[in-house]
Amino acid sequence: MHMEEWMKKLILIISLLLVFAGITIAQTGVKKRRPLPYEYGNVVINNYSEKAGLAPVEFNHWLHRGIYTCRLCHMDIGFAMKANGSAIKATDNAKGYYCGTCHNGKMLYDKKPIFATCALKYTQEEGKRCERCHSLGKNVKRDYDFNVFTEKFPKERFGNGVNWELVEEKGFVKLIDYIEGISIKRVAMKVQQDFTLASKVEGMPAIVFSHKKHTVWNGCEVCHPDIFVGVKRGATKYSMVEIFDGKFCGVCHTKVAFPMTDCQRCHTEPV
Amino acid sequence: MLSGLLLLTLLTTPRGSAAFWEFPPGLPPAEHGNLIINRISEKNGVEPVTFSHWMHRMKYTCRVCHFELEFNFQVNSTEITEASNRAGRFCGAAGCHDGKVSFGHTNKEDCVKCHNDDRSYGKDKFAALANLPKSRFGNNIDWAQALDKGLIKPQHYLTIKPRKDVNFQKELVLDSEWQGIPPAIFSHKVHTEWLDCNNCHPDIFNIKKKTTKHFSMNRILKNEFCGVCHLNVAFPMNDCKRCHPDPKDKKE
Amino acid sequence: MKKQWLASIAFTIALVSLAVAGVVLQPQNSCAEEAWKTEFNSICSKTDDAMALSIEENKKLVERCDKLKVVLETLDESTRKVYVRRLQMCRDLFAFVVDSQTQNNTGGADVKSNMSST
Numbered sequence: 001m002h003m004e005e006w007m008k009k010l011i012l013i014i015s016l017l018l019v020f021a022g023i024t025i026a027q028t029g030v031k032k033r034r035p036l037p038y039e040y041g042n043v044v045i046n047n048y049s050e051k052a053g054l055a056p057v058e059f060n061h062w063l064h065r066g067i068y069t070c071r072l073c074h075m076d077i078g079f080a081m082k083a084n085g086s087a088i089k090a091t092d093n094a095k096g097y098y099c100g101t102c103h104n105g106k107m108l109y110d111k112k113p114i115f116a117t118c119a120l121k122y123t124q125e126e127g128k129r130c131e132r133c134h135s136l137g138k139n140v141k142r143d144y145d146f147n148v149f150t151e152k153f154p155k156e157r158f159g160n161g162v163n164w165e166l167v168e169e170k171g172f173v174k175l176i177d178y179i180e181g182i183s184i185k186r187v188a189m190k191v192q193q194d195f196t197l198a199s200k201v202e203g204m205p206a207i208v209f210s211h212k213k214h215t216v217w218n219g220c221e222v223c224h225p226d227i228f229v230g231v232k233r234g235a236t237k238y239s240m241v242e243i244f245d246g247k248f249c250g251v252c253h254t255k256v257a258f259p260m261t262d263c264q265r266c267h268t269e270p271v
Numbered sequence: 272m273l274s275g276l277l278l279l280t281l282l283t284t285p286r287g288s289a290a291f292w293e294f295p296p297g298l299p300p301a302e303h304g305n306l307i308i309n310r311i312s313e314k315n316g317v318e319p320v321t322f323s324h325w326m327h328r329m330k331y332t333c334r335v336c337h338f339e340l341e342f343n344f345q346v347n348s349t350e351i352t353e354a355s356n357r358a359g360r361f362c363g364a365a366g367c368h369d370g371k372v373s374f375g376h377t378n379k380e381d382c383v384k385c386h387n388d389d390r391s392y393g394k395d396k397f398a399a400l401a402n403l404p405k406s407r408f409g410n411n412i413d414w415a416q417a418l419d420k421g422l423i424k425p426q427h428y429l430t431i432k433p434r435k436d437v438n439f440q441k442e443l444v445l446d447s448e449w450q451g452i453p454p455a456i457f458s459h460k461v462h463t464e465w466l467d468c469n470n471c472h473p474d475i476f477n478i479k480k481k482t483t484k485h486f487s488m489n490r491i492l493k494n495e496f497c498g499v500c501h502l503n504v505a506f507p508m509n510d511c512k513r514c515h516p517d518p519k520d521k522k523e
Numbered sequence: 524m525k526k527q528w529l530a531s532i533a534f535t536i537a538l539v540s541l542a543v544a545g546v547v548l549q550p551q552n553s554c555a556e557e558a559w560k561t562e563f564n565s566i567c568s569k570t571d572d573a574m575a576l577s578i579e580e581n582k583k584l585v586e587r588c589d590k591l592k593v594v595l596e597t598l599d600e601s602t603r604k605v606y607v608r609r610l611q612m613c614r615d616l617f618a619f620v621v622d623s624q625t626q627n628n629t630g631g632a633d634v635k636s637n638m639s640s641t
Contacts, residue, residue, distance in 0.1 A: 034343065036350060075612060078605045092601040147358075157339060157431060184564045189571040203439050220570055221612040225619040244473050261338070263468050264434055271436040 037161040038062065038146035041256045043083045044136055052090070054134040061256050062160050063144050066167070067109065069177045071219040076183045077101050081226070081251055090118035099133070101182060158261040165213065175217070189215055196269055197238070206269040227251050292492060294509055295502055300411040301325075301394040304504045309388075310347040318386040323393055324504050325400065325410050332425045333500075338467035339429050340364050344475075344499050366429060409506040415461050439463060447515065448487060455514045475499055559594050563606065566591065567613040573620040581617045581624070588614035 035042070041061030049056045064073065073079045077098060080086045086098060093100035094117070102109075105116035115132060122129075131140055154166035168175055177183070192211030199206055214223070224230065227248060243250040244260065253260050260266070298305075304324030312319045327336070336342045340361060343349040349361065356363030357376050362385075363369055370377035374384060403423070404416040417423045427433060443457040462471070475496060476483075491498040491508070501508055508514070566587050573581055588610055595606050 033348070034341065075609070078608045080608075087604075089601075092604065095601045097601050097605045158341070184568045186568045186570070187572045190575060192574075203437065203441075205434070205437060220573070221616045225615050226612070230619050230622050240473070241477070241479050261469050262431060264431070264437070267437075271434075 037159070040160045040259075041065070043255075045083055045088070046136075047084050047087050048089060049134055054130055055138055056136040057133045058136045059133070062146060062162070063149065065164065066149060066173055067176060069175045070217045071222060072177055072179065072183065074222050075219055076179065081222070091120065093117040094120045101179065156258070159258045164258075189219070199267065200237075200239070203271070205264075205267040205271045207266045208268050209266075292488060292508075294492070294507065297408065297507070297509070298390070300409070301397040302390045303409045303507070304328075305390045305392075306346045306503070307388065307390065308346060308351070310350075311352065312386060315353075317382070318388045320385045321387055321389055321392050322385070325412070326393060326396065328414065328425060329400070329423050330425055332427045333465045333470065334427060334433070334467045335425075335429055337470050339431055340367075344470075345494075364429070406506060408509045414506075415464070418464060433467065439468070443483075445483060445486060453515045453518055456516060457514075559591065559598075562587070562591055562594075563610065567609070570613055570616050573617055574623075576620075578621055578624045578628075581621045584617045585614055585621065588617065 038060075043059045043061065044056050045059060046056035074081060078086070079098065088098045092098050093103070096104060099117045101107075102114050103117040105113050107114050115129065117133065118130075119126065131138055150160070150162050153172055154163045154170065155161055156163040167173055192215055194208060194210045194212065197207040197209055238248040242248060244254070246254050249266075250260070258265065297303075306322045306324070307319050308322055309319035337344060341349070342361065351361045353376060355361055356368070359365055359369065363375055366372050368375045374381040400410075400412055404413040404420065405411055406413040414423075418425070440460045440463075442459065445455040445457060447454055486496050490496060492502070494502060497508075497514075506513060566584055569576065569584060573584075576584075592607065592610055592614075595603055595610060597603075598606070
C-alpha cells in the first residue's frame with residue numbers, strides 16, 4: 001500500500017515536471033528557422049485546400065509587393081492580415097474576388113495576361129494550373145525568379161535582402177495602387193504626423209515612427225483600428241514582447257515587412 | 272541536507288564542480304571554438320568544413336558574422352551553400368571570402384583551406400596569439416581583456432554601424448539555485464562589446480522577465496541560454512568563478 | 524408590296540422595342556447593384572480624409588455604414604464576404620477617428636505616444 005502511494009506521487013511529480021518543461025520550452029522557444037531571402041514573406045494558406053485534395057497554397061509576397069501597394073490587396077481587395085484569415089474559396093476566386101481579382105486570365109501585367117485561378121469547371125489539362133498556387137511541397141516552375149526580379153534593386157540586410165522603400169523611391173518600380181471597378185477614387189490624404197514612441201527600457205533610444213512612410217503603402221484602414229486600436233481604448237503601450245509575438249508592429253515586421261533584426265532601424269531617436 | 276552534501280563535495284574536491292556537472296570534453300587550446308560544419312558537404316561529395324573561431328575573432332567581433340551576415344549560432348543550421356557563397360552571402364560576403372579580399376570559391380587549391388575536416392587545421396598560426404592575456408580554459412586566451420587592452424582590434428561592423436550612444440551597461444545579478452553558491456554576475460558591457468542586442472534578444476534570452484528563473488545550470492549545459500556560446504566557443508564554464516565570483520575576492 | 528413593306532417596318536419596330544425593353548428591364552438588378560456599390564464608394568472614399576472631417580460628419584458616416592451593412596448581408600456569398608469586410612474596415616476607421624477626435628477635444632489622457640510631432 002505504501003509503495004503504491006509513493007509511486008502515485010512519483011508519477012504526479014514526473015508529469016508535472018514534463019508539463020513545466022513543455023511550458024518553459026515554449027517560452028524560451030526552439031529557435032525557428034530563418035527564412036532565406038526568397039522565402040521571406042511567404043504565406044501558407046490552407047483553409048480548404050487539403051480538404052479539397054490540393055496542396056496548400058504558398059503565396060509569395062516579394063513578387064506582389066514589387067508590383068502593388070499593400071493597400072490594394074489588404075484593403076481594396078479585402079485580404080486579411082493573417083494567413084487563413086480570409087477563408088478564400090474557389091468560388092470566390094472564380095467570381096473575380098480575392099486572387100481572382102487579378103488572376104483572371106485577362107488583367108495584364110508586364111504586357112502579359114495574368115494566369116487565371118480557380119475555375120468552376122475545367123478540363124484535366126487546365127487542372128494542372130492549380131499547382132501554380134497550390135504548390136506547398138511541390139517543385140513548381142515559376143514565371144519570375146527572385147534573383148532575377150530583384151537583381152538591380154537596392155539591397156539591404158535581413159528579410160528579403162531588398163530595400164523596398166528605395167526600390168520605389170528610386171523609381172525601379174511604380175507600384176500600382178488602383179484597380180478600376182474595385183478601388184475607390186479617394187481624396188489625397190493629408191500628410192500624417194510622425195511621432196516618437198518612448199521606450200520603457202532605460203538607455204534604449206525612442207522610436208521615431210513615420211506615418212508618411214506607412215500610409216504611402218497602407219492607407220489608414222490596414223492599421224486602424226484592427227492593429228492599432230487607438231488612444232481612447234488605452235492601447236498606448238506596445239511592449240516588445242507583444243511586438244515580437246506578432247502583435248502591433250509585429251503584424252507586418254516579423255514575417256513580411258523588414259524584420260526586427262536590427263533594433264536600430266526603428267529605435268533611431270538620438271539618445 | 273542534500274544541498275549541504277553537494278556543497279561539501281564542491282568545496283572539498285578542487286575539481287568537484289567539474290566532476291558533478293557534465294561538461295563537454297575539453298579540446299586543446301588551438302582547437303577550442305573550431306567547429307566542423309557538415310550540413311551538406313559530405314552529401315555533395317566534399318570534405319566537411321572546419322571553421323575556426325579564434326582565427327576570425329581576432330579580426331571581427333561576433334556581431335559581424337552572427338548579426339550582419341546572418342550566421343546562426345547553432346552549427347549546421349545556417350543554410351550555407353556554394354551558390355549562396357558565390358552570390359555574396361555568408362562566407363562569400365563582400366570583403367570576406369569573396370576571392371578578392373580573401374580566398375573564395377575561385378581557385379581549386381583553396382578548397383582545402385575550409386573543406387579539410389580537420390579541427391586542428393591552422394594550429395601553426397595559433398602561436399601568433401601567444402602575447403595575448405591568458406586564461407585557464409578554452410583557447411587559454413582572455414579575449415575580453417585582449418580587446419580592452421587594445422591588443423586586438425576586431426572590426427565591429429561591415430555595413431550596419433552600431434550607434435555609439437546606445438550603451439546598455441546594466442549588470443545583472445542572477446541568484447543561483449543552490450544555497451552557498453554566489454550569484455552569477457552578468458555584465459552587459461562585456462557582451463555588447465562583441466555582440467549586437469539581437470544576437471541574444473529575444474531568441475535566446477526572452478525579455479519577459481520571468482524566464483530568467485529558468486537559467487538553470489542543467490539547461491545551460493545543454494546549449495541553452497549562456498551555453499549557446501559558453502560551451503564550445505566563448506570561454507567554457509569549467510571555471511565557475513568566472514561567472515560566480517567569490518564575493519570575498521572583489522576585483523573590478 | 525405596300526403590305527410587305529409595312530410588315531417589315533412593324534417587325535423592325537417590334538424587334539427594336541424588344542431590345543429596348545430588354546435593356547430597360549434588366550437594370551432593375553444592375554440598378555440595385557449600382558445603388559449599394561455607389562453608396563459604398565461614396566462612404567468609403569472618405570476614409571483618407573476622415574481626420575479633416577468633423578466629429579458629426581464622421582458619426583454620420585458610421586451610421587451610413589451600419590445601414591448599408593444590412594443591404595450587403597442580402598447579397599451572394601462571395602460578394603457579401605468581401606464587401607462586408609471592406610465596409611467593416613471602413614466603418615471601424617470612422618469610429619476610430621471619432622474616438623481620436625473626442626479624445627483630443629476633451630484634453631485627452633496624457634500618453635507617452637503621440638506627443639511630439641517631428
